[in-house]
Amino acid sequence: MPGRLARVYQSLEPDDFRVLRAVESGMGRYEYVPVEWVERRARLPPSRMLRSIRRLSDLKLIRRTLGAIVGYTLTFLGLDVLAVRALHAKGVIEELGDVIGAGKESDVYVAVTPTGERVAVKFHKEGRAPFHRIRRTRSFAAGESRRSMLLWAKMLGEREFRVLVELHGLGASVPEPVAWNRHAVVERLLEGAVELYRLPPLTRGEAVEVLGSVLRTVRIAYLEAGVVHGDLSEYNVLVAPGDSGGVRGVVIDWPQYVYRDEPHARELLERDVSRILRFFRSKYRVEAPLEDAMAYVTGESGEPPLPA
Template structure:
């Protein structure tokens, strides 16, 4: 039985709007930051991009960047900078602050614009489509390359979870006490792209990594639905076995452990093969907690199949198989 919702889109690639001609997206009562970014991108002047870049760079030293410094960094007169900053603020790309001075910071939509602009200038993206998935920590959109290849664009959104929880769960930000949401998202994207670069050449079923910029990744197309969305799973033993084979290949051939694996980031594609997504929390197999994290991943997958009364297998056998100490696992269908 097909799931209620999925990553699959219902329109043909030729129906995608060109990035410079994209129309307003009206399928959300509240537009996401990427929707805002795509809508406004075609209207921006190169000087607006320069101002956004200036704010991005100066945010490393200022909680709110003084407009005087922004103008100087962008090499604009204060009067012109003020006019353009007001326009950017009105379009929700930056946020204005009034205190002892007037300052600005990037909103997530402004950060999205900078990433989109980088992909366009690098000749990676030509067209933008509808969202494929909106989650707590990322938005994924359908897009086209200049060669008319369908791809997925993932924008990391770590600001949607609590700062304390993110620092606790993700060791790559654990020691940074004054880290911004934008920088956290940028680190997450960088780390996930690194994982995909290790996994994809090893033959693990993951999206192909194409390009990374700031908090965004362009990757191979994602079609299908997360495992948890299926009320009925055709050939559950085959699906379970394929997941284990990919986790084993990731461990043995790429030296990588997902570290957050569950039914929420295993995609069952239209051809009934799996695709494993969401790798920003990955660790290498020489990580001090590697066995614990790998065991948790495997327990999550086992728990899902057991809870659905689809099949059963010994956890110890599954673990031994994945780390290469067994050649097979005995799987019993319920």
């Protein structure tokens, strides 16, 4: 799938980035940033500014108020473009490629670094509440303003990046974080990885290996980082080639994690673990008792509950 984001990005001119940044700079303060603010911050002659505003509106990177006061807000595509620009300027990515995963909650693109390595760039989108208690109240996503959704997405980017740094440093089987900017998280691309829900053909021994690395990761997260993933399932496990042959399961998609001492952490941990055990039982005929798996991930026992 060709990336629309890459095409839009390449069509922009330096003035456009100035205007986008000017709009962004007012969004901490205004729901719709007054055009005077944009003018002041962008510091462009009026004709160039108007041309740029028209282009950005046509490309749907900014949106104009329908009210009496002329103001603009950044769209998620506008925010994507600013993140790409910053990651490019910092030498993190050289070129943005195709979409490799698009969900309700993020768009993931492949990109190439200046040294030719391939990375995954995950752009958080609207609509995800990372904390259990917020998800419960439901007041979130429904009536929120665009402005707060953009701020929220930025917060998720930082949150996911930081937890990945910690987990990866602890030796958990998670993607290696590379950088983050705004709502975008850059990770090393897992080459040849397949989502677990697609049922990659695994021998029984390989299935045991994959489950083993997932449970080990859940244990490290809980015991050493003090966090619970909270959305673990076959959709958030990639099956990737192991470092020294074989296969491993890589646990992705962490922004909704909760801390171990939050009220529902234990419940969420049990839900995570039982979901993944159920999947392995029904699809790969690998049996592991929930009780033993819980004892393992919470550190009551040191033995992974896996069949030989």
